Amino acid sequence: MRTLDTRAERSRLKYAVFIEGGTFRDASLPERVHIEWRDEDPVPDIEDNALLEENAKESFQTLVIDVPSGVDIDEPLHLFFTPGDSIAQRVVLRLGENASIRVYEFDYAQSAVTMNHVVKADIASGASLHYTVLSDYPADASVTVHRLMRLARAASLSYGSAQFGDSRAFEAGIVHLEGQNAYAEVNAVGVTDRRQEVVFNTEIRHRAPASEGRIAHYGVAGAESFLAFEGAGAIEKGNAGSIARQINRGIVLGDKARIDATPLLYIDEHDVEASHGAAIGQMDEEQLYYLMSRGLDETAAQRLIIRGFLQPLDEMLQDETFERHIQARLSEKIE
Amino acid sequence: MATLKIEDLHAQAEGHEILKGVNLTIEGGESHAIMGPNGTGKSTLASVIMGHPRYEITKGRITLDGEDVQKMSTDERARAGLFLAMQSPAEVPGVTNSDFIKAAMNARREEDDPISLFKFIKQYDKAVADLRMREDLPHRYLNDGFSGGEKKRNEILQMRMLKPSIVILDEIDSGLDIDALKVVGENVTSMKDDSLGMLLITHYQRILDYISADHVHIMMQGRIVKSGDRELMQKVDSHGYDWIKEELGIEDERVIPEDEARTALGECAVKESFNE
Numbered sequence: 001m002r003t004l005d006t007r008a009e010r011s012r013l014k015y016a017v018f019i020e021g022g023t024f025r026d027a028s029l030p031e032r033v034h035i036e037w038r039d040e041d042p043v044p045d046i047e048d049n050a051l052l053e054e055n056a057k058e059s060f061q062t063l064v065i066d067v068p069s070g071v072d073i074d075e076p077l078h079l080f081f082t083p084g085d086s087i088a089q090r091v092v093l094r095l096g097e098n099a100s101i102r103v104y105e106f107d108y109a110q111s112a113v114t115m116n117h118v119v120k121a122d123i124a125s126g127a128s129l130h131y132t133v134l135s136d137y138p139a140d141a142s143v144t145v146h147r148l149m150r151l152a153r154a155a156s157l158s159y160g161s162a163q164f165g166d167s168r169a170f171e172a173g174i175v176h177l178e179g180q181n182a183y184a185e186v187n188a189v190g191v192t193d194r195r196q197e198v199v200f201n202t203e204i205r206h207r208a209p210a211s212e213g214r215i216a217h218y219g220v221a222g223a224e225s226f227l228a229f230e231g232a233g234a235i236e237k238g239n240a241g242s243i244a245r246q247i248n249r250g251i252v253l254g255d256k257a258r259i260d261a262t263p264l265l266y267i268d269e270h271d272v273e274a275s276h277g278a279a280i281g282q283m284d285e286e287q288l289y290y291l292m293s294r295g296l297d298e299t300a301a302q303r304l305i306i307r308g309f310l311q312p313l314d315e316m317l318q319d320e321t322f323e324r325h326i327q328a329r330l331s332e333k334i335e
Numbered sequence: 336m337a338t339l340k341i342e343d344l345h346a347q348a349e350g351h352e353i354l355k356g357v358n359l360t361i362e363g364g365e366s367h368a369i370m371g372p373n374g375t376g377k378s379t380l381a382s383v384i385m386g387h388p389r390y391e392i393t394k395g396r397i398t399l400d401g402e403d404v405q406k407m408s409t410d411e412r413a414r415a416g417l418f419l420a421m422q423s424p425a426e427v428p429g430v431t432n433s434d435f436i437k438a439a440m441n442a443r444r445e446e447d448d449p450i451s452l453f454k455f456i457k458q459y460d461k462a463v464a465d466l467r468m469r470e471d472l473p474h475r476y477l478n479d480g481f482s483g484g485e486k487k488r489n490e491i492l493q494m495r496m497l498k499p500s501i502v503i504l505d506e507i508d509s510g511l512d513i514d515a516l517k518v519v520g521e522n523v524t525s526m527k528d529d530s531l532g533m534l535l536i537t538h539y540q541r542i543l544d545y546i547s548a549d550h551v552h553i554m555m556q557g558r559i560v561k562s563g564d565r566e567l568m569q570k571v572d573s574h575g576y577d578w579i580k581e582e583l584g585i586e587d588e589r590v591i592p593e594d595e596a597r598t599a600l601g602e603c604a605v606k607e608s609f610n611e
């Protein structure tokens with residue numbers, strides 16, 4: 001696995017962009033969508049830390065994808081990123097007012113890399129972004145990802161991220177709801193094994209009234225791996241009528257794997273709705289027994305239960321490229 | 336023809352002995368019923384036969400066609416022909432009924448020879464219609480949000496699809512209203528033939544109006560204390576169990592304390608709407 005038949009994907013997909021080692025190899029874009037490398041990053045970072053600074057310094061250019069106002073792209077756009085060696089990558093996705101697009105991003109590598117990947121989404125009022133990412137790096141890679149997303153009035157974002165690789169990964173998803181009635185949901189899914197460590201750090205910050213944010217972290221940790229869900233919903237003062245929700249669910253396989261969930265809420269306003277919860281545990285013994293009592297061996301039963309548990313993936317599995325890859329990786333990772 | 340043989344079976348859960356010497360042989364083509372008050376070990380027997388991880392066999396043995404069942408894992412027992420229709424089957428969200436049953440059927444076949452989709456759908460739709468279940472059943476998640484009666488009918492549906500040689504129906508009547516009971520009865524009865532061995536576990540006699548049993552056993556204190564035929568069943572129906580306790584000098588028939596057994600009482604029957 002972890003290889004990709006780019007030719008097959010290109011002939012199958014209507015819109016796709018292939019980026020290898022920080023340069024274009026190929027792109028077929030919807031007519032009204034513009035893509036270019038720029039020396040300057042046109043969108044300021046909404047977050048500030050050493051890794052982002054390092055990325056800003058080391059990423060040679062910024063890839064800017066513009067979906068102009070009012071443009072509604074019916075077919076999804078696929079982005080394929082595979083790095084050369086160690087690489088800092090910076091991508092900006094801009095949606096004009098009332099624009100709408102579905103983006104599938106596939107990040108993968110065959111060899112050891114140290115990735116520092118930054119993607120920013122700037123979503124203008126009334127625009128809608130459906131953005132799904134699948135990451136699959138090998139065990140000897142080390143990956144840091146920041147996805148910084150900013151939403152204006154009545155904009156909406158559905159962002160899903162699946163970590164299905166074997167590498168160490170730190171993945172931050174930071175969303176700022178800057179306009180009234182902005183809506184964002186973040187679904188992060190991780191499946192870890194061996195001695196892997198994966199951290200999801202998700203924050204939705206409400207900076208406008210009547211904004212809504214939903215965070216869902218799902219994960220399965222096996223062998224001696226470690227998975228962390230750090231989720232935060234923050235409602236700043238004056239943003240009444242906002243809703244912040246968060247769930248964390250995990251299955252820990254065996255005694256040596258671990259999943260930590262630290263759901264947080266920072267609320268500085270009275271008239272809001274907020275909730276958070278976490279349910280982490282071993283696989284349900286009754287479910288396992290039930291499936292086995294019908295003749296499924298333990299591995300097949302576990303796989304079926306896990307597949308059912310990872311329901312947030314269903315959205316991602318609507319895409320053929322993703323489905324094929326995720327199914328194959330699930331079988332490899334859960335033995 | 337399959338033979339399930341239980342000899343002097345003792346089993347415990349968390350250090351507490353529940354089965355205290357069960358003897359029972361079920362041959363293909365035979366129908367047996369185990370009756371008895373609550374907390375006497377009936378459902379435990381079913382779970383032990385299927386290999387529930389909660390129970391441990393401490394003495395005696397179970398064989399299926401001479402093979403030691405205790406040496407088989409739960410899935411091996413299923414593939415060898417055992418089927419337990421459970422009293423409270425687990426709910427598995429995210430796994431659809433049809434994916435599950437297809438996986439279970441393919442587990443009985445060679446890896447390179449899965450059941451054809453067309454054949455599967457035909458069989459499945461027929462079973463859904465016969466059991467008068469909702470048409471969207473294949474796409475619903477396994478037992479998730481099912482009523483008590485729907486769960487029971489789903490067990491029977493799986494039994495039909497998997498074609499076992501020995502079936503154990505554990506309190507299959509609890510949670511069923513009279514119409515659903517009829518449907519379940521018809522479906523189970525239609526499966527009966529010269530080769531299927533059946534064990535019905537119940538504490539009410541009413542299921543036996545719909546599924547007949549030739550051999551009737553009474554369980555108390557973790558073992559079978561009396562065996563007979565339909566006459567015994569009728570006597571239990573009209574007189575209850577006290578006369579048996581008196582006859583055998585049993586004061587307390589239970590092996591499971593009342594507070595623990597309460598969860599095993601089953602659900603109230605709810606009038607259900609059928610897919611008609």
